[in-house]
Every structure is written in C-alpha cells, then in structure tokens.
Amino acid sequence: MAERIKVAIIGPGNIGSDLMYKIFRSKHLELAMMCGIAESEGIKRARSKGIPTTIEGVDGLIKDGDPDIKIVFDATSAAAHLKFNGPKLKEHNKIAIDLTPAAIGPYCVPVVNLKDLEEAPNINMVTCGGQATIPIVYAVSRVAGAEYAEIISCISSKSAGPGTRANMDEFTETTAKAIEVVGGADKGKAIIILNPAEPPLMMTDTIHVKVKDTSVPFETIRDSVEEMVKELQQYVPGYILRVPPVMEGDKVTVIAQVEGQADFLPAYSGNLDIINSAAIAAAEKFAEKMLKEGSNA
Amino acid sequence: MANKKVTIVDTTLRDGSHAIRHSYTEEQVAAIAGGLDAAGVDIIELTHGDGLGGSSYNYGFSKVSEFDLLTAASAKIKNAKLAVLLLPGIGTIADLKQAQKCGATAVRVATHVTEADVSAQHIYAAKDLGMMAVGFLMMTHMASPERIVEEALKMESYGADYINLADSAGYLLPADVKARIEAVKNAVKIPVGFHAHNNLGLAIANSLAAIESGASYIDGTLRGLGAGAGNAQIEVLSGVLKRSGYEIGADFYQLMDIAQEHIDDIMLRPQTIDNGSLMLGYAGVYSSFLLHVYDAVKTYELDPRDIMVELGKRGMVGGQEDMIIDVAYQLKQNLEK
Numbered sequence: 001m002a003e004r005i006k007v008a009i010i011g012p013g014n015i016g017s018d019l020m021y022k023i024f025r026s027k028h029l030e031l032a033m034m035c036g037i038a039e040s041e042g043i044k045r046a047r048s049k050g051i052p053t054t055i056e057g058v059d060g061l062i063k064d065g066d067p068d069i070k071i072v073f074d075a076t077s078a079a080a081h082l083k084f085n086g087p088k089l090k091e092h093n094k095i096a097i098d099l100t101p102a103a104i105g106p107y108c109v110p111v112v113n114l115k116d117l118e119e120a121p122n123i124n125m126v127t128c129g130g131q132a133t134i135p136i137v138y139a140v141s142r143v144a145g146a147e148y149a150e151i152i153s154c155i156s157s158k159s160a161g162p163g164t165r166a167n168m169d170e171f172t173e174t175t176a177k178a179i180e181v182v183g184g185a186d187k188g189k190a191i192i193i194l195n196p197a198e199p200p201l202m203m204t205d206t207i208h209v210k211v212k213d214t215s216v217p218f219e220t221i222r223d224s225v226e227e228m229v230k231e232l233q234q235y236v237p238g239y240i241l242r243v244p245p246v247m248e249g250d251k252v253t254v255i256a257q258v259e260g261q262a263d264f265l266p267a268y269s270g271n272l273d274i275i276n277s278a279a280i281a282a283a284e285k286f287a288e289k290m291l292k293e294g295s296n297a
Numbered sequence: 298m299a300n301k302k303v304t305i306v307d308t309t310l311r312d313g314s315h316a317i318r319h320s321y322t323e324e325q326v327a328a329i330a331g332g333l334d335a336a337g338v339d340i341i342e343l344t345h346g347d348g349l350g351g352s353s354y355n356y357g358f359s360k361v362s363e364f365d366l367l368t369a370a371s372a373k374i375k376n377a378k379l380a381v382l383l384l385p386g387i388g389t390i391a392d393l394k395q396a397q398k399c400g401a402t403a404v405r406v407a408t409h410v411t412e413a414d415v416s417a418q419h420i421y422a423a424k425d426l427g428m429m430a431v432g433f434l435m436m437t438h439m440a441s442p443e444r445i446v447e448e449a450l451k452m453e454s455y456g457a458d459y460i461n462l463a464d465s466a467g468y469l470l471p472a473d474v475k476a477r478i479e480a481v482k483n484a485v486k487i488p489v490g491f492h493a494h495n496n497l498g499l500a501i502a503n504s505l506a507a508i509e510s511g512a513s514y515i516d517g518t519l520r521g522l523g524a525g526a527g528n529a530q531i532e533v534l535s536g537v538l539k540r541s542g543y544e545i546g547a548d549f550y551q552l553m554d555i556a557q558e559h560i561d562d563i564m565l566r567p568q569t570i571d572n573g574s575l576m577l578g579y580a581g582v583y584s585s586f587l588l589h590v591y592d593a594v595k596t597y598e599l600d601p602r603d604i605m606v607e608l609g610k611r612g613m614v615g616g617q618e619d620m621i622i623d624v625a626y627q628l629k630q631n632l633e634k
Contacts, residue, residue: 150354150355152355152616152617154617154619154620157411157412162414165414165415165417166414166417166418167418168385168389168418168419169385169389169418171386172386172387173389173391189350189353191353191386191616192386193386193614193616194386194409194412194415194614195409195612195613195614195617196409196412196439196612196614197611197612201611201612204619204620206355206619206622206623208354208355242623242626242627243623246622246626251354253354253622255619255622255623255626
C-alpha cells in the first residue's frame with residue numbers, strides 16, 4: 001500500500017513553516033508543495049528542505065502541484081480562504097484544512113468531533129483557544145450537561161501575530177460559537193488576554209462550565225476531564241492541567257497550560273502549536289482512511 | 298496655568314461598579330447619571346467594571362444588563378456624553394453597536410499599555426459609527442515613558458480623540474505620572490487624560506500632577522467608588538482643582554450632594570485603603586483583582602497579601618482574574634507539601 005498521502009500548505013508564514021516540520025514527523029503525510037505569493041523566507045526554507053514550491057498561491061498548486069496532493073492546509077487569511085483557496089480546492093476535489101477564521105466548513109476539534117467529519121471536504125480548525133478549551137467543555141457537558149461555558153485564554157504577546165491583533169473579535173466570537181456547536185454548551189463566552197511578560201509565559205486557558213445536572217457526582221466529571229486530557233495529549237503532548245477540576249456549586253473550573261513542541265516556533269507559542277497539532281491530527285486521520293481504502297481497492 | 302479648562306470624566310458607573318460587585322440597578326444609574334449631568338459633568342462612563350461584555354464568571358456577573366443600564370442612564374442625560382469602556386478580547390464591535398443603540402455616544406478602548414495595536418479594529422469602528430473614541434492605556438506603571446509614547450502614537454493614528462493613561466494598579470508616584478503625561482503630551486497632537494487609583498493614597502495628588510503636566514481630561518468617581526482603594530474622589534478633585542485655579546464644568550456642591558444622596562447607601566464597604574488595596578499599589582497589581590482575591594482567600598485559606606505579591610511577580614495584566622485561582626491553588630499546594 002502507498003505509505004503516505006501527499007499534502008500541501010498554502011501560506012508559508014510562521015504557522016505554515018511550523019506545519020511543515022510537523023508533517024516531516026508524520027507517519028502518514030508527505031509534504032508535496034509549499035505555496036506562497038512571494039519569494040519569502042518561508043518559501044526559501046521549504047525549498048532548502050527539498051520541497052517543491054510555488055509563488056502563485058493556490059493557482060500554482062493546481063497548475064504545477066503533484067496531482068496526487070489530496071489534502072491542503074490553508075494558513076493564509078479568512079479573506080483569501082473565502083475568495084480563492086476554499087472554492088478552488090473544492091473545485092479540484094482536495095480536502096481543505098482551514099486554519100483561518102473563514103469557517104466555510106464545519107468546526108473541527110479532533111478529540112471531540114473528528115469522527116463525525118470524515119466525509120467533510122473542508123474543515124475549520126476554530127481558534128487556538130478553542131482547541132485548548134473545547135475538549136474540556138465537552139468532557140463536562142457529555143456527562144453533566146452545560147448551560148453555560150466560559151473560557152479565558154491567555155497567550156504571550158510575542159506569540160500573537162498581526163492577524164490576531166488586527167481582529168480580536170474574530171477570536172472571541174468564533175471561539176464562543178464553537179464552544180456551543182462543538183463543546184455542547186447552550187451558551188458560550190470567550191475572553192482573550194495578551195500578556196507581554198518576559199520571558200514569555202506559556203499559554204494558559206481557564207475553563208468554567210455551569211453544569212445542568214448537579215446530581216452527577218463530581219468524580220464522574222473529574223474522570224471525564226482526565227480521560228479527555230489523556231486523549232488530547234496524544235496529539236498535544238505539552239497539554240497539562242495547572243489546576244485540575246474543582247467544583248463550586250454548579251460551576252466546574254479547570255486551568256490548563258499548553259507548552260509547544262518547538263518544531264519551528266518557540267515552546268511558549270503553545271497557542272500556535274495546538275492549532276497546528278490539531279490540524280495535523282485531522283489530516284492524519286483522513287490520510288489513514290485513504291490509505292486503508294486504497295489498499296482494500 | 299490659571300483658568301485652564303479641565304474636562305471631568307466620571308466613571309462611578311463603570312469603575313465604581315467593581316466596588317459594588319456589578320450590582321447597579323436601573324433606578325440607581327438613572328439617579329446618578331441624571332445628577333452628574335445636571336451637575337455639569339462632561340463625560341459619564343457606564344458599563345460593567347471590565348467594560349462591555351465583562352459580565353462573566355471571570356469578572357463577576359452584572360445584576361442588570363449593561364444595555365438596560367445604558368438605556369436607563371441615557372434617558373436622564375441632557376448634555377453629557379455617555380461613554381462605554383471596551384477591552385478588546387472581552388467586548389466586541391457588536392457590543393459597541395448595541396451600546397450605541399442604547400444611547401452611548403463615546404467609547405474608551407482600553408488595552409494593556411504595550412498592546413495598543415489590538416485597539417485598531419475597535420477605534421476604527423467607533424469612528425465609523427460617529428462616536429467619540431478614546432485610546433485608553435492600562436497599567437502604565439509597567440512601561441517606560443518612551444514605550445508609552447509609541448503605543449499612544451498608534452492609538453492616535455487609528456483616530457483616537459484623546460489618549461487616557463491609567464494607573465490601574467495605583468502604583469505610580471507623582472513624579473512617575475509627570476514623566477508619563479509629559480512624554481505623551483509632547484508626542485501626540487490630541488489631548489491627554491489620566492485615570493488614578495488610590496491604593497497608595499495618591500489618587501488626588503497624582504491627578505493634580507497629571508493636570509499640571511498637561512493632562513486636560515481627568516477621571517474620578519463619586520466617593521472614590523472603584524476597584525481596589527477606588528479612584529480619585531471626584532468631589533474632592535473638584536474642590537482641589539477649583540482651589541488650584543482650574544476651570545471645571547462641574548458644580549462642586551452638586552457633586553457633593555449626589556455623592557451623599559446616592560452613593561453612601563449603596564457602598565458595600567467603606568472605600569478606604571485596606572491592607573489588600575495597599576498591597577495592590579505596593580506590588581503593582583491590577584486594582585479590580587482585590588475582591589476576587591478576597592473570594593479566593595475564603596476558599597483556599599491564605600493571606601491575601603501572599604497572593605498579590607505572587608501575582609505581581611508573575612507580571613499579570615488587567616483581565617487575568619482567572620490567575621488568582623491559579624496562584625491560590627499553587628500556593629496552597631506548596632503549603633501542603
């Protein structure tokens with residue numbers, strides 16, 4: 001059977017470059033093209049690793065890329081994904097893993113709902129804060145229900161790029177929505193804080209959930225959260241609980257920390273690591289399925 | 298300097314909201330806003346203490362929605378501008394549009410002192426909506442005057458109508474205030490304002506230092522009601538400014554009367570500098586952490602001062618109330634080891 005599925009990245013910036021290193025470590029994925037729109041550092045970096053490149057964006061991918069490329073990561077912007085990359089990838093039958101806030105396709109938090117999205121041609125990776133908190137919201141809501149869930153995500157100033165800074169509302173609104181749609185809370189709220197401390201702080205995420213069913217024993221909730229953390233650690237090894245579940249009345253509180261794997265970005269950029277790791281986990285799942293189907297055919 | 302005009306910004310209904318755990322009712326804000334307007338206050342700020350969208354587990358839930366409170370206040374205001382606070386990352390442009398529908402005509406967009414660029418989106422939106430927009434830099438003790446100038450220039454470039462520097466931790470000494478206000482005043486073409494906290498007993502002295510250094514907008518609250526040891530007490534500030542020869546739009550006696558009639562009865566605790574507030578100022582910790590630290594102390598049985606010192610050491614910024622739980626939990630774990 002073919003050992004690996006060919007993939008491409010659009011957007012050779014920090015996110016794209018980190019994805020590249022993560023793909024190099026993957027058992028099921030092979031990077032077959034890096035696409036940019038200029039002769040940038042990221043394009044040069046990919047070329048130096050022997051990866052075919054284009055500076056004509058998604059058009060270059062369609063024209064010059066290996067036709068066997070099945071999965072494409074989009075690490076550009078919401079506008080580019082909506083206008084160009086999303087529609088063109090669909091037209092050419094390539095699965096899109098959207099790391100922008102465009103969200104043409106359904107939200108994906110792999111540990112929660114990837115199993116339901118195996119047929120989706122385009123999935124959206126929510127936000128970094130969403131990837132770090134929604135699994136916990138879901139772990140609580142699946143056993144005790146969630147009337148309301150609120151998350152506070154703190155990232156170091158150095159790991160917040162210009163895209164995030166120019167559009168804070170996109171983060172809070174998208175994350176809140178996904179807390180409801182994927183996390184299972186009736187109402188979601190998200191807060192993001194940038195902290196400039198030096199040396200940069202690790203990403204921390206606080207999750208508060210107001211449960212619906214207070215008759216569910218605390219141990220059940222705690223076990224559900226702990227089980228979720230173990231599953232999540234399979235693709236985000238730096239995910240730990242700073243404060244394990246504590247319960248006060250009908251409110252469950254958990255504080256998590258995400259240390260990045262430092263593939264390309266520094267370890268304090270746990271926020272970027274977790275969304276990239278989630279994207280890779282999703283791609284690997286798709287690839288595994290394709291490889292299996294391919295070998296059965 | 299005599300007869301220089303100073304614009305008073307009253308934030309009893311916003312910063313003061315912290316001190317009463319966000320429990321304002323429509324009747325209370327209508328009476329207070331109506332009184333402030335009649336007394337000649339130029340700008341009245343009203344939202345949850347942490348700005349639009351602040352009602353949450355993290356910062357405390359509002360008893361009454363801030364949109365209902367804005368509607369109630371705006372019905373009583375004839376001349377003053379009704380302002381809202383917005384912290385990007387907490388409040389959104391959608392919230393701002395809703396606030397405008399409820400009568401808000403100005404917004405102060407607040408960021409940590411080194412993060413002004415996150416305010417661009419919201420300042421642009423405010424200007425598009427035809428609102429007055431203020432660039433509000435928090436925790437100004439955490440950056441040098443030079444760095445503050447860089448951030449103030451960014452906010453000016455987005456279209457801010459004035460720049461407000463906040464001593465959110467009540468940490469600055471008068472000479473620090475002077476250095477910061479003068480540096481910004483010399484760099485920007487728009488007016489500069491100042492927001493004090495009284496944790497070291499310097500709110501009035503620092504406000505006066507700010508005005509003498511060129512600030513022309515000054516924040517205060519009735520009875521000093523506000524986070525930590527509170528803000529510059531507006532009736533005191535008015536008396537001091539009058540004695541110093543500044544022209545203020547507000548009537549000194551009327552301010553005293555509103556404070557006595559409407560504030561004394563709603564205060565949950567005297568707005569004194571208790572030990573916790575003093576530690577905020579001493580350690581440079583965000584003033585609204587105070588009551589949340591007192592809550593954590595009850596759960597974790599710790600000395601509030603230890604929590605504050607640790608928060609200061611970690612360099613926590615405004616809005617990180619969740620880290621109080623983190624610090625309390627870690628301190629407790631260490632004690633039990």
